[in-house]
Amino acid sequence: MKRNSRLSLALHTLSHMAGEPGRVRTSADIADHAGTNPVVVRRVLGKLREAGLLRSEKGHAGGWRLAKPAQSITLADVYLALDESLVSGPASEAEPGDCRVEANLQARVTEVLDDIEASLVARLRETKITDFHPSSCSYCGT
Amino acid sequence: MKRNSRLSLALHTLSHMAGEPGRVRTSADIADHAGTNPVVVRRVLGKLREAGLLRSEKGHAGGWRLAKPAQSITLADVYLALDESLVSGPASEAEPGDCRVEANLQARVTEVLDDIEASLVARLRETKITDFHPSSCSYCGT
DNA sequence: TAATACGTAACAATTGCGGTTGCATTAATA
DNA sequence: TATTAATGCAACCGCAATTGTTACGTATTA
Numbered sequence: 001m002k003r004n005s006r007l008s009l010a011l012h013t014l015s016h017m018a019g020e021p022g023r024v025r026t027s028a029d030i031a032d033h034a035g036t037n038p039v040v041v042r043r044v045l046g047k048l049r050e051a052g053l054l055r056s057e058k059g060h061a062g063g064w065r066l067a068k069p070a071q072s073i074t075l076a077d078v079y080l081a082l083d084e085s086l087v088s089g090p091a092s093e094a095e096p097g098d099c100r101v102e103a104n105l106q107a108r109v110t111e112v113l114d115d116i117e118a119s120l121v122a123r124l125r126e127t128k129i130t131d132f133h134p135s136s137c138s139y140c141g142t
Numbered sequence: 143m144k145r146n147s148r149l150s151l152a153l154h155t156l157s158h159m160a161g162e163p164g165r166v167r168t169s170a171d172i173a174d175h176a177g178t179n180p181v182v183v184r185r186v187l188g189k190l191r192e193a194g195l196l197r198s199e200k201g202h203a204g205g206w207r208l209a210k211p212a213q214s215i216t217l218a219d220v221y222l223a224l225d226e227s228l229v230s231g232p233a234s235e236a237e238p239g240d241c242r243v244e245a246n247l248q249a250r251v252t253e254v255l256d257d258i259e260a261s262l263v264a265r266l267r268e269t270k271i272t273d274f275h276p277s278s279c280s281y282c283g284t
Numbered sequence: 285t286a287a288t289a290c291g292t293a294a295c296a297a298t299t300g301c302g303g304t305t306g307c308a309t310t311a312a313t314a
Numbered sequence: 315t316a317t318t319a320a321t322g323c324a325a326c327c328g329c330a331a332t333t334g335t336t337a338c339g340t341a342t343t344a
Contacts, residue, residue: 004231004251005301005302006301006302007251008244008247008248008251011247011251012241012243012244012247015243015246015247016243019243026319026320026321027320027321028320033241036302036303037302037303037304038321039302039303039304039305039322039323040301040302040303040304042321042322042323043302043323046321046322056320056321056322057310057311057320057321058309058310058311058319058320058321058322059309059310059311059312059318059319059320059321060310060311060312060313060317060318060319060320061311061312061313061319061320062310062311062312062319062320062321063320063321064321075250075251075254086228086229086255087228087229087258087262099154099175100276101154101157101158101161101274101275101276102150102154104157104273104274104276105150105153105154105157105274106150108217108269108273108274109146109149109150109153109217112217112262112265112266112269113228113262115265116229116258116261116262116265119258119261120229120254120255120258123254123257123258124254127250127254131246131250132243132246132247132250133243134242134243134246147332147333148332148333168288168289168290169289169290170289178333178334179333179334179335180289180290181291181292181333181334181335181336182333182334182335184290184291184292185292185333188290188291198289198290198291199289199290199341199342200288200289200290200291200340200341200342201288201289201290201340201341201342201343202287202288202289202341202342202343202344203288203289203342203343203344204288204289204290204341204342204343205289205290206290
């Protein structure tokens with residue numbers, strides 16, 4: 001994994017969960033399948049829990065499961081839950097700046113980027129996390 | 143400066159040049175105005191030269207100037223010259239991977255991201271670098 | 285010949301991110 | 315009740331990318 005690894009991990013995990021909603025998965029299981037670390041899994045899935053997509057349970061038989069019907073979750077929900085903002089950065093923390101050209105430019109670029117970010121979310125909203133699980137999956141055994 | 147600093151620097155500089163095309167500017171002048179370093183300026187503008195947007199001249203009276211009419215240069219030209227790829231990363235170097243779900247997912251996400259990247263370039267192509275220089279500019283004296 | 289400016293390489297400083305360890309907390313179970 | 319197994323969280327390490335900086339070579343003009 002390299003770029004967009006948080007998003008990749010989140011989508012990958014939710015897609016598997018969508019294929020077998022009843023099953024509870026531990027961070028260790030998920031990390032093993034995704035080739036990463038349980039703590040990293042908890043970090044990423046924690047954001048999804050905050051967004052109401054997942055529930056986690058502590059203790060002996062604890063783990064992670066979907067918090068709502070898989071059919072109701074889109075790629076956009078996951079993207080937004082992670083605060084990714086692939087396109088438009090965090091409001092461009094530029095100083096007020098004394099250069100008019102710079103200010104005009106920033107305003108225009110920010111406008112375009114915000115539009116594109118909105119387009120991206122709209123496109124992601126077209127796809128549900130249930131659209132990826134094949135009839136046969138070695139991970140869940142179906 | 144922080145995020146997108148290369149693009150910001152490039153656009154800022156070209157916009158000023160568009161307002162006063164005849165003037166030759168040194169890396170030191172540009173760096174001073176942009177609050178950065180001459181070497182950084184040469185790095186960034188070097189990419190624009192490779193793309194045919196700028197010319198640079200060494201020696202005593204050397205410096206940087208536009209290589210083509212300012213009216214013919216759009217934000218997209220600058221963006222592409224820098225190989226920014228704000229949206230879709232460098233072709234997602236994921237291993238073949240033995241998980242079908244992961245592969246399906248990657249394909250779909252890449253498809254959407256590539257579309258969005260193209261949309262971004264199309265939007266940037268709508269704006270020319272001549273659209274930002276005001277009638278009065280303290281930097282160039284007009 | 286001296287001054288000036290680019291071209292480039294090398295290195296430092298900073299930042300962000302994933303990975304790792306450790307420990308507290310919680311819940312099921314023997 | 316004690317043990318086991320899981321999340322939650324904080325702290326730190328290491329790696330990679332980016333910017334800033336210094337230094338030096340090269341080219342051009344006065």
